Amino acid sequence: MTTLDPAAPDPAAPDPAALDAADPLAAWTSHFVRSDDVLAYLDGNSLGRPMTATADRFRRFLAEDWGARLIRSWDEQWMDLPTAIGDRIGAITLGAAAGQTxxxxxxxxLLYKAIRSALRARPDRDEIVIDDDQFPTDRFVVEGIAAEHGATVRWVHVDPALGVTVDDLRTVVGPRTAVVLVNHVSYRSAYIADMPGITALVHEVGGLVVWDLCHSAGVVPMQLDAWQVDLxxxxxxxxxxxxxxxxxxxxARGVLHAELTPPIQGWMGAEDVFAMAxxxxxxxxxxxFVSGTPPITGMLAMQDMLDAIEGAGIEAVRNKSTALTEYALRLVDEHLVPLGVQVASPRDAAVRGSHVMIRHAEFRRVVAGLWDRGVVPDFRNPDGLRIGLSPLSxxxxxVAAGVEAIREELAAG
Known part of the structure; x- marks a missing residue:
């Protein structure tokens, strides 16, 4: 897949119907629930579409697992569901062997549990390292944990159009580093951080690393075991x-389980759940790392998507993701850049996740208008519009309809 050179003249983007006809994963789009009032759903990176198979799964769950088996389902299947589905997520999307997810x-x-466990596992160290463009939850959790434990937060300034790099971290981590928290894919720019490189750097100084995979799990292949990721x-x-x-x-990497003590000690995480010790x-x-009663109903729908990713193959999903974002960038360059839009995502597909961030001062107004007409991207303060592309749906x-609607809304303003 070639990347775009923004300085070079770019021919018109290819016909979307031809691209859909040639798409080897095109058949998967029919497996998702559609809405007649949505012309283009460009926010799969925030909330994925439901799958049609999930309705049958919920019906079976109500009639059989819950309705007929009742509390017996805990012994028959539900007690093991958190680790059984965890193993599937690990195998299909994370490059992780069983027993670690x-x-x-x-x-x-879970970020709180992971960071607190890592901090406790390095009692002679007092610094938590995080970059200043991570998602608010990550930053807020780190600040709260630091306040609880008298730890120091080391902030790393990064380019918001990219993300944190090995070089950014190299001058910050050291003998006081207990844990480093990194977003694998930046929620703003979609920049893919160097997971093996950063993990190796943190290990060199004796720290532990926690990766936030919210914008990469299921769309960007990774090898947590091979790269020796901690959490x-x-x-x-x-x-x-x-x-x-x-x-x-x-x-959590298997060799670390014995030294990672969860901060929320619930009965479902005990050695013998029913000993009532x-x-x-x-x-x-x-x-x-399980504390209270597992959210069984909340684990139903994801099983159908895991089936789909396993059927399509994570590498094929990544290839479709790259093709979609490349196409979106061509359309943006052709139709939106002349209207003053700026691209705030990497041009290099190798370090770009499955969304494209574009910027314009009018995007808050534009997104509101787009939603009214059935085109659904999302807005990120202060001036960012994310085109989020979930490859199987x-x-x-x-993409073509969405970008055209953005152009029309900008022109109308």
């Missing part, structure tokens, strides 16, 4: 299509 709480809670947290309602509020997952002893496995025709 679990589905449990929200992203925020990672990701949500399931974006590219894993688990639905609004679906629980997040946590990965007087004191807490954590499970020796990844299950120690998004067509090239949607």
């Amino acid at each position: 679990v589905v449990a709480d929200s992203t925020t809670v 990672a947290v990701g949500c399931t309602y974006k590219f894993l299509n688990g639905g609004p509020g679906a629980p997040a997952f946590l990965y 007087d004191g807490y002893r954590p499970a020796p496995s990844i299950r120690r 998004t067509t090239f025709a949607e």
Whole structure:
């Protein structure tokens, strides 16, 4: 896949119908619920479309698993669901062997658990390193943990059109570094951070690294085991299509389980759940990161998307993602840049995730108008519009229709 040279004249973008006809993953788009009043859904990086198969899954769950088996389903399947689905997420999307990934709480809670566990595992160190363009949840959680423990936050300034790099971190990490928190894919620019390089750098100075995978899980291939990642947290309602509020997952490298003590000690993470013991002893496995009763209904929808990603193959998903963002950039350059729009995502597809950030002073107004006409991207303060492209559910025709609508709204203003 070639990348665009913004300085070179660019021929007109190809016909979207031809691109859809040639798309080897085109058939997957029919597996998702469609809405007659949505012309182009360009926000799959915030909330993925539901899959048509999920309606049958919910019906079976109500009639059989919950309705007929009732509480017996805990013994028959539900107790193991957090780790069973965690293993599938690990195998299909993370490059992780079984026994290291679990589905449990929200992203925020699991980030808290991961960072606190890492900080506790390095008691002779007092610094948490994070860049200044990470998602608000990540920054807020780090600030709260630092305040609780008297730790120091080391902020790394990064280019918001890109993201944190090995060189950015090299001058900051050192003997006081306990944990480094990094977004794998920047929520603004879609820049893909160098996971193996940054992980190796943090290990060189004796620290632990926590990766936020919210904008990469299910769309950007990775190898957590091979790259010796310590901990990672990701949500399931974006590219894993688990639905609004679906629980997040946590990965912890197997060799670290014994030294990672979760800060929220709940009965479901105990060594013997039904011993009703007087004191807490954590499970020796990844299950120690489960605290309360697992959100079983929240884990239903994501299973269908995992089936789809497994069927299509994560590398094929990535190829479609790259093709969609390349096409979006060609359209932006052709139709929107002449209207004053700026591209705020990497031009190099190798370091770009599955959305394109563009900037214009009028985008707050434009996005409101787009939503009214059934074109749904999202707005990011102060002037950013994200074109989010979920490869298995998004067509090239949607991208073309969306960019044309953006052009019309800008021109009308």
